Amino acid sequence: MEIQAAGLQRIVERYLRSEASVSMVVMELVQFTADTQALARALPTLTGDPARLDQLARHLAENEVGCRTIVRMMARGLDLPQVAQSAQEGIERSRRLFDASVAESEESSVALYALGSPELLAVATDEVIGALRDWGVLGRERDALEIGCGIGRLMVPLSARLRSVVGTDVSAGMIAAAKRRLEGLSNASVQATNGQDLAQFGSASMDLVYSVDTFPYLVLAGRALIERHFHEIRRVLRPAGDFVLFNYAYG
Numbered sequence: 001m002e003i004q005a006a007g008l009q010r011i012v013e014r015y016l017r018s019e020a021s022v023s024m025v026v027m028e029l030v031q032f033t034a035d036t037q038a039l040a041r042a043l044p045t046l047t048g049d050p051a052r053l054d055q056l057a058r059h060l061a062e063n064e065v066g067c068r069t070i071v072r073m074m075a076r077g078l079d080l081p082q083v084a085q086s087a088q089e090g091i092e093r094s095r096r097l098f099d100a101s102v103a104e105s106e107e108s109s110v111a112l113y114a115l116g117s118p119e120l121l122a123v124a125t126d127e128v129i130g131a132l133r134d135w136g137v138l139g140r141e142r143d144a145l146e147i148g149c150g151i152g153r154l155m156v157p158l159s160a161r162l163r164s165v166v167g168t169d170v171s172a173g174m175i176a177a178a179k180r181r182l183e184g185l186s187n188a189s190v191q192a193t194n195g196q197d198l199a200q201f202g203s204a205s206m207d208l209v210y211s212v213d214t215f216p217y218l219v220l221a222g223r224a225l226i227e228r229h230f231h232e233i234r235r236v237l238r239p240a241g242d243f244v245l246f247n248y249a250y251g
C-alpha cells in the first residue's frame with residue numbers, strides 16, 4: 001500500500017509541476033494501478049495542491065469508460081509492446097497489437113492518453129497540426145507521406161493543408177478505419193505496407209514525410225529497421241523536403 005501511494009505520488013508530481021497533461025497523467029495512473037475505483041479513493045489522500053488533485057479526480061470520473069477500456073487493453077497486453085528478435089517478428093507483433101487495439105477502441109488504439117474520448121483525441125491532434133503549421137512544413141503545393149497512419153486522424157485535417165497526403169500502415173484494421181475516415185477526400189489515401197521499407201513510393205516523390213507515435217514500434221523491432229527507414233525517407237524526399245518525427249522511442 002505504501003509503495004502504491006509512493007508510486008501514485010511520483011506520477012501525480014508530473015502533473016503538479018505542469019510537465020504532463022491531465023489526460024497523460026490519468027492514463028499513467030490507470031496503467032499503474034488498473035483499479036480505477038481504488039485510484040479515485042487514493043487521489044485525495046496524495047500530497048499537493050488540492051484543486052489540482054481534484055482536477056485529476058474529476059478527469060478520471062469524467063472519462064471512466066475510457067479508463068476501463070485502458071484496463072481491458074492492459075489485461076490483454078495491448079498497452080505493452082515488447083522488444084522483438086527480428087524486424088519481421090516486430091512488424092508481425094505490431095500488426096497483431098494494432099489489429100486487436102483498433103477493434104477495441106479507435107481512439108485508444110492510436111493514443112491511450114485520449115482515454116477513449118474523440119474530444120480528447122481531437123485536442124491532441126490539433127496540437128500536432130499546430131506544430132507542423134508553426135514549423136512551416138505544410139502547404140497546398142506539398143505532397144506528404146505519413147508512416148504508420150493508424151486510423152487517419154491526422155490525415156483528415158492535413159488533407160486541407162497539403163496537395164496530397166498518403167498514409168501507410170501494417171495493420172489491416174487500421175487501414176480499414178482510415179479508409180472510412182478519409183472517404184470523400186480526393187487528395188488523401190492509405191496503402192498497406194509490409195512495414196519493412198517505403199518501396200511503393202518513388203524516389204524524390206514527397207515534400208514531407210512525418211510519423212507520429214509509430215517509430216517506438218520500429219525501434220522495438222531493431223536497429224536495422226530504423227536504419228532502413230531513415231535511408232528510405234531520404235530517398236523518397238525531394239531535395240527541399242522535410243522529415244518530422246514525433247516520438248522516436250519509449251523511455
Ligand SMILES: C[S@@+](CC[C@H](N)C(=O)[O-])C[C@H]1O[C@@H](n2cnc3c(N)ncnc32)[C@H](O)[C@@H]1O
Nearest residue numbers: 094098110148149150169170171195212214217
Ligand atoms: C500508436 S499508432 C499511431 C497512429 C497515427 N500515427 C496516429 O498518431 O494517430 C502506431 C501505428 O503504427 C503502425 N505501425 C507499426 N509498425 C509499423 C511499420 N513498420 N510500418 C508502418 N506502420 C507501422 C501501427 O499499425 C499503428 O497504426
